[in-house]
Amino acid sequence: MRFLLLLPVLLSLPSMALAHASEQGFVLLLPTDLYVAGGAASVALTVLLIALVPPSWAAALFRPVGLARVRPLPGRARIGLAVTAALMGMVALGLTGPHDPTENLLPLGIWSLFWIFLVSLTLIAGGLWRVADPWRGVWALAHGLGWRRLVRLPRALGSWLPLASFLAFAAVLLAHPAPADPDRLALMVLSYWGLHMAGTLVFGPTWLRRAEGLGTLLRLYGQIALLARRGRALRLGLPGWQALQMPRPALAQATFMLTALGVGSFDGLNETFWWFGRIGINPLEFPGRSAVVWQSFAGMVVAVALLIGAYTLCIWLGLRLVRMPLDLRAGYCLLAPAILPIALAYHIAHYLPSSLVEAQNVWEALGHLTGLWHWHVTTGFFNTRATVQVIWLTQAGVVVLGHVIAILMSHLIALRLTGNHARAAVSQLPLAVFMVLYTLFGLWLLASPRGI
Structure with missing residues (x-):
């Protein structure tokens, strides 16, 4: 009885809690359905504009400009x-x-x-x-x-x-x-x-x-x-201007590009309430990563395989639509660099909330190691609607921009293959649909409640 009487007092005492940004719980209470729909609509509009705008305009977007003459970095x-x-x-x-x-x-x-x-x-x-x-x-x-x-x-x-x-x-x-x-x-x-x-x-x-x-x-x-x-x-230049000047990647290199996107996507999916429901875990009583090792590994492998399969199917359908004299392997490799903006955009967007905390942790750790300063790590920007809205809009904007650039890149690559604007647009229809759906998926991942 004495312990029970003292328990409220003991619980009220301050103590240290160990945490790390890789283990996070964040429920975004915003009308995200409107943002997701708007983001997907902007990507879909990009697809429509590509079909209507002269190809020279799209090519001009990726034309780099010279800034200055630089010397190689000494002492590398x-x-x-x-x-x-x-x-x-x-x-x-x-x-x-x-x-x-x-x-x-x-x-x-x-x-x-x-x-x-x-x-x-x-x-x-x-x-x-x-x-x-x-x-x-x-x-x-x-x-x-x-x-x-x-x-x-x-x-x-x-x-x-x-x-x-x-x-x-x-x-x-x-x-x-x-x-x-x-x-x-x-x-x-x-x-x-x-x-x-x-x-x-x-x-x-x-x-x-x-x-x-x-x-x-x-x-x-x-x-x-x-x-x-x-x-x-x-x-x-616009992101992608260098990739458009590169030779066709090898099959392994193209598969690496798709794998990077698959791993990045599962990095967000495996934290969602939806994923925990699939593997039978209560996200509000997460038992720890050691309880889901094989589920996480298998999920990563399946996510990468499904993405590669869906991408390959889109390339095959596009080639069939225009009856191009190009084998599937060549189309697979040629269009793979257009996946890179999506993969990197999602990486940046996914880790944006963590980066706001981790930058402070790094600065504080350096100060503690050197003894030169002390920094109080704060997460107060996650507690107000205005700051959370700015974070979400920035994440959503990065994801949408990455998909828009990817669609522009894939269209220019297809244009070089077909030599005809109409055939290029038709050949890209399956891949464009895939990218619009992936935009929806990426924005949904950012907005979904997370259990760790």
Whole structure:
């Protein structure tokens, strides 16, 4: 009885609660049906305009403009070594530092600085990975000391290794019981870095281009960056202007692009009340990620397979509609780069709420590590209608813009294939319908109540 009498007092005492943005619960109480309908309508209107507007207008949108003449970044090998040293320092902090993921720089560095911020910033400058690559600096140092590759990477391996590498990363992101646990994450990061460093020392830098998944992802996203250097000229254009100038991607590369979208979509789907209903979990009493490991992994695989299947069907239907003398594999590969704006747009939109908190966590952790400042992390912007509405409209706008750019890109690619505006528009009808429906799906994901 004494304990029961004291219980209200004990519950009222302040205490520390450990949390991380990767585990979030957010119910958006806004009239989202209007926003979703408006976003899908804008994409559908884009499809209609493409059928009516002269092709030269669409091509002009992707024509880059020159900004300035720039010189190559000096000391890239030293910068690469500094990045590697910083990564190893974060691994050491993961093993010896605070266990709280919001205070330890390793989970903040991997899941916030890299996965949220660096991937998103690729939209602005696609060459960021060439600076942030943690392997090339070590290779440059070893090469300068006389090390040479031991063997040539066999072509029989093809170009599917990056896809396997990325799927391993995605499995940790979506299905690992504790991806932000500093101790476990330190071992996983060290293993991933060590595997690809060994591959680089044995096969040379070719290994990083043909086997490492995260670098492949950022290079592909770099094809739709606003800024890029051409020779010594810095150019600016609509996202996708570089991809339209690239040669046809290989089958493995095209499949990688679709896989990136599938993984990103499931990254949002597996947090929704709808998904928890499918796997028999009460989202308001979530038992933890360890209870849904195989469901999450299987869901990721099925989501990627369904997306690839739906995309392939749309390409096949489009080719049949206009009776183009082009095989399915060629159409599949040629149109795959148009998926990249959708994938990156959804990544940015999905992580926007988390980024507002994680940026503060990183800043606070740096201040705590150096002892130079203290930052009070706030989430007050999630508590008012006005700020939540701004966040949602920004997310929805990014998703819709990504789909609009994707439709424009796919139409220009189809125009080059057919040489006829009417045939290009007809061939893109199935893919356009797919993109409109995917817009609805993406906006629904952003607006759906989340259980973790």
